[in-house]
Amino acid sequence: xxxxxxxxxxxxxxxVRFLHRKVWDEDRAxxxxxxxxxxxxxxxxxxPRSWVFTIAVNLARDEARSxxxxxxxxxxxxxxxxxxxxxxxxxxxxxxxRMERVRAALDRLSERDRDVLLLWDAGLDYREIAEQTxxxxxxxxxxxxxxxxxxVEAYDALEARHAARG
Amino acid sequence: MxxxxxxxxxxxxxxxLGEAERLEMEVHVRACxxxxxxxxxxxALRERATGILAGSAAALDxxxxxxxxxxxxxxxxxxxxxxxxxxxxxxxxxxVGVVWYARDGSVAGLAGGAGERAAEQQxxxxxxxxxxxxxAPETGASEAAPPAAPGPSSGAGGDxxxxxxxADRTAPAVTPxxxxxxxxxxxxERAAEPAQPAPAGxxxxxxxxxxxxxxxxxxxxxxxxxxxxxAADAAEGPGLRLHGxxxxxATGEDWVAVSQDTATAHLGRQPAVVPDLPVIAYGIRRGDxxxxxxxxxxxxxxxxxxxxxxxxxxxxAGRLMRAEAAxxxxxxxxxxxxxxxxxxxxxDGYEIIGRxxxxxxxxxxxxxxxx
Numbered sequence: 001x002x003x004x005x006x007x008x009x010x011x012x013x014x015x016v017r018f019l020h021r022k023v024w025d026e027d028r029a030x031x032x033x034x035x036x037x038x039x040x041x042x043x044x045x046x047x048p049r050s051w052v053f054t055i056a057v058n059l060a061r062d063e064a065r066s067x068x069x070x071x072x073x074x075x076x077x078x079x080x081x082x083x084x085x086x087x088x089x090x091x092x093x094x095x096x097x098r099m100e101r102v103r104a105a106l107d108r109l110s111e112r113d114r115d116v117l118l119l120w121d122a123g124l125d126y127r128e129i130a131e132q133t134x135x136x137x138x139x140x141x142x143x144x145x146x147x148x149x150x151x152v153e154a155y156d157a158l159e160a161r162h163a164a165r166g
Numbered sequence: 167m168x169x170x171x172x173x174x175x176x177x178x179x180x181x182x183l184g185e186a187e188r189l190e191m192e193v194h195v196r197a198c199x200x201x202x203x204x205x206x207x208x209x210a211l212r213e214r215a216t217g218i219l220a221g222s223a224a225a226l227d228x229x230x231x232x233x234x235x236x237x238x239x240x241x242x243x244x245x246x247x248x249x250x251x252x253x254x255x256x257x258x259x260x261x262v263g264v265v266w267y268a269r270d271g272s273v274a275g276l277a278g279g280a281g282e283r284a285a286e287q288q289x290x291x292x293x294x295x296x297x298x299x300x301x302a303p304e305t306g307a308s309e310a311a312p313p314a315a316p317g318p319s320s321g322a323g324g325d326x327x328x329x330x331x332x333a334d335r336t337a338p339a340v341t342p343x344x345x346x347x348x349x350x351x352x353x354x355e356r357a358a359e360p361a362q363p364a365p366a367g368x369x370x371x372x373x374x375x376x377x378x379x380x381x382x383x384x385x386x387x388x389x390x391x392x393x394x395x396x397a398a399d400a401a402e403g404p405g406l407r408l409h410g411x412x413x414x415x416a417t418g419e420d421w422v423a424v425s426q427d428t429a430t431a432h433l434g435r436q437p438a439v440v441p442d443l444p445v446i447a448y449g450i451r452r453g454d455x456x457x458x459x460x461x462x463x464x465x466x467x468x469x470x471x472x473x474x475x476x477x478x479x480x481x482x483a484g485r486l487m488r489a490e491a492a493x494x495x496x497x498x499x500x501x502x503x504x505x506x507x508x509x510x511x512x513x514d515g516y517e518i519i520g521r522x523x524x525x526x527x528x529x530x531x532x533x534x535x536x537x
Contacts, residue, residue, distance in 0.1 A: 005231040008228075009231070013228060021219075030229075035237070038237040042238075089424060089428050089431070089450055092422075092425070102218055102221055105218070126177065140173075141172075141175075142171070142173030145173055145176040148176070148214075148215035151215050152218065
């Protein structure tokens with residue numbers, strides 16, 4: 001029988017990190033992560049972690065569609081993981097801008113490359129990523145190599161533009 | 167010699183190769199300078215990508231697992247509630263449709279106060295006499311149509327539960343007349359629950375009640391559980407729209423959303439808020455020597471109030487240049503409609519300017535609540 005409490009403890013931070021980069025809203029990412037676990041509890045999957053991620057991917061996709069429908073134009077950039085002095089607005093501003101660049105760089109990847117990269121970053125192994133994406137296990141390394149290169153190139157270009165603006 | 171594929175190099179670095187494949191690759195790389203160089207490049211690329219992603223990592227506190235369990239049980243109850251609401255809505259739709267039909271005079275006395283039995287008889291008669299429009303006295307139907315009108319179906323005494331049980335017993339199928347009356351009783355019951363009157367001075371369209379309406383409570387919960395998403399939802403509604411107003415510099419706006427702590431440090435004290443309204447965001451402006459802080463709060467239905475606040479000392483000491491003040495005003499106007507009301511107060515050495523797309527008197531009542 002699945003020890004969901006144990007899966008939750010081990011998997012929740014990775015899941016939030018993954019979801020955060022899908023929806024770019026920390027509160028929403030936490031909300032979706034809990035929702036994914038709440039929906040997973042009634043099941044006995046072979047790989048609980050992968051199962052939770054499957055639910056989360058679908059929730060994030062629904063979220064994105066819903067956001068598209070509403071043409072959401074409001075972006076709330078909130079404080080996040082880096083230890084930022086909450087009383088230093090300059091530091092907080094810098095962090096917000098950096099996060100915005102990461103987001104913009106990720107947006108330049110294809111959806112498949114982005115998913116593979118984010119799933120890897122969330123701690124899934126090649127086999128689990130293949131299950132999630134429908135790719136062959138042997139193709140994950142190549143996809144990751146391409147995704148990493150495009151992310152770095154896009155991020156560097158954005159950073160150069162930011163530096164040029166001063 | 168065939169070189170190692172880039173995907174294999176990344177798989178090697180990610181620890182995803184099988185033992186045999188890994189050994190084979192290591193042997194090859196030792197003997198092949200090009201592949202050794204490619205491996206170094208792949209390693210650098212991998213570390214750089216990981217570093218970039220780490221720059222956007224979310225905070226990783228893990229709430230207790232019990233929250234998930236509670237959430238699941240809440241979801242189950244929510245499902246039942248949704249079913250009840252759907253049932254209620256369907257009943258209401260049938261009732262409204264039939265009453266409307268009766269008001270047209272198509273069904274003689276259908277919505278009258280003669281009770282279920284009369285209604286059933288009339289229904290049967292109407293079905294038999296398809297063209298009996300002339301037989302339906304229009305005035306009678308319309309007079310009797312309001313479900314609140316006294317009559318046997320609504321009962322003259324006894325408590326509502328008893329009446330409902332009686333209605334259920336005598337009319338297992340929902341007939342048009344009692345459906346309308348039942349709906350009306352439900353609405354009355356619900357309306358009676360938060361029966362606190364609005365204080366004097368509260369004007370439409372913002373009715374400031376002593377107790378929050380059930381809808382306001384839902385909104386507050388929604389903001390508490392997922393503030394950013396709820397704010398976005400609210401911004402989509404009618405009334406004052408935020409557009410990019412509390413967004414980042416990336417959208418071309420000057421206000422940057424910050425935490426409450428940062429806003430407090432920026433302003434020199436805790437920013438003032440209108441009591442009992444959910445705070446959507448605190449904002450500061452880039453390079454603002456006057457150190458203004460903006461608080462955006464929701465009034466529900468997508469209507470927002472913003473409170474721009476700054477220390478009066480800074481204003482009076484002339485630190486705020488005229489050009490900057492004009493520019494600041496333009497910044498405000500960029501996302502507020504021209505019709506937005508403005509209300510200014512001074513409080514404890516601070517100036518607070520409230521702005522919202524409301525009648526001026528409503529805004530004044532709200533801003534005065536800060537005192």
